[in-house]
Amino acid sequence: MAAPAAAGRQCDRAVDQPGAGVIAGASGDVLFLAHRVPFPPDRGDKIRGYHILRHLAARARVHLVAFADDPRDRSPAAAFTDMLASHTIVPRTKKQWRAGLEALASGRPLSLTAFDDDAVRRAVTDVMARQRVTCAYAFSGQMAPYLPARVRRVMDFVDADSAKFAAYAADARGPMRWMLAREARLLAAFERSVAAAVDASLFVSAEEAALVPGGQPLENGIDAGFFDPAASFAPVAAPGVPLIVFTGQMDYRPNVEAVTAFVRDTMPQLPPAQFAIVGRAPTPSVRALVGERVTVTGEVADVRGWLAAADVVVAPLMLARGIQNKVLEAMAMARPVVASAAAAEGIDHGGALRVAGDAAAMAREIAALLADRDAAAALGRAARARVIARYDWAARLAPLDAIVGLAA
CATH class of the missing domain: 3.40.50.2000 (Glycogen Phosphorylase B;)
Structure with a gap:
């Protein structure tokens, strides 16, 4: 495969150039790993990821390494990238059938093999070699395998995916039931092992956090200034009935x-x-x-x-x-x-x-x-x-x- 700069879109600021709004005294840079570019914040996971990343970028230099599953996400707007110290975006192109075969051959969850990519590993290695990273933040369980060693490691699971697949399996039949139950079982073991290895395991609610030993809630919020009935936005015509x-x-x-x-x-x-x-x-x-x-x-x-x-x-x-x-x-x-x-x-x-x-x-x-x-x-x-x-x-x-x- 090509080097990270070719495999993904990479942009770096000089090491001695402070990021926008950095607070003096921050202990070091943050590596933010995301399974999907958290911009624009127009769906659940992107909304959470965007606000967490923006919060961190106001307090430290943040280096983003993220997948893009939408071609439009491969070149995010300057309004987003300007708050980052660097960013590497890797298109996610692996076919589902290939990820499925890799999952069966390796005994790993499909959720992980679908996001297994050498370009992301190289990008993480590059950031760790060239930047003063003291904390790595993985957003969504698929990014846990990319967490580097010898730094503080925070795993934001968002949701306990194993519970979701277990619920899917309960409603499924035949081979699909077996596949979903397998995914739930393997993910549950994976979530427990990751939680035991990192410094903090975060979930979107107390209910989700209780599903994994050591989990703690970091709840979602809302931008009430943007989602405000008094704000300026294009109206939608009423249909004439409720x-x-x-x-x-x-x-x-x-x-x-x-x-x-x-x-x-x-x-x-x-x-x-x-x-x-x-x-x-x-x-x-x-x-x-x-x-x-x-x-x-x-x-x-x-x-x-x-x-x-x-x-x-x-x-x-x-x-x-x-x-x-x-x-x-x-x-x-x-x-x-x-x-x-x-x-x-x-x-x-x-x-x-x-x-x-x-x-x-x-x-x-x-x-x-x-x-x-x-x-x-x-x-x-x-x-x-x-x-x-x-x-x-x-x-x-x-x-x-x-x-x-x-x-x-």
Whole structure:
């Protein structure tokens, strides 16, 4: 393979040039390893990764080594790269079939073989040889194998992926059930071994952290200044009937299953309303849901217009791990939210959203909010107040300085 500068896009600042906003006294540089370029912050993992990286870059020189699975991510905007001391981006091109064969031959999880890349290893070696790195931060379990030795090592698992695959396996049949159960078992062992070897193991919620020995929560936050109903954004025209909105990455299995079940089981129980599925990369099965009462937008430039137009925002996920950004965003936009128990589990909402245990309960909660606009507006105001008080990014990331070992 080519050297890192050729295999990925690499850009370095001079070693003696301070990064933007670096605080005097920081103990050393930070190597940030990401399974996906955390920019633009337009999906759950990218949002968390971006805000953590921005927090660190304001306090130390940060060197990013990341995969890009979208061609648009191979050359991030200067608004992102200018806060980094250096960045190396490696396109992720390994075919799934090849990763599967490697997983079976090596006895490793597919989640790891899919991200096994010599170019990333060389990039990490290069950074460690040329920079004064004192802490390496791996974002998502797939990046754990790239953590270098002899520095402080922080593993941000985000979610316990083993639990997710175990849930998938419980619903699967035949060979797929075996494959998913294998992935869950191998990942669980991997997560435990990594947690035992690093200095800190972080998860998006206390519930997730409890699944791995030594795990500690570092919760997601929200940019309540951006997700603000008073901010400037392009409005979305009301459809003439009540609008129910779901947002998310629409090739992500839990999102696909959620909207499919909602259209099938909940929509028939509701009064006349329009359901908008808002998010990039809708699968063919999602596009097949389009009908008189269902709209599938595909990728939108700014989700805030859709949230602001919503009479109710729903999060009917049957499988959800950690804190759902989509729920925090809707709450910050002062919208009334109806969420499944799984989607609400990691959020300390204080009663500022409605929780529904099944499709019938979700239909009842939505119908009640559509029928009582004053109650819906009050719930939305309470939701925004709760988010501001509980989920501001600065407060959520305050423990990170000590975890990473940055000087006060």
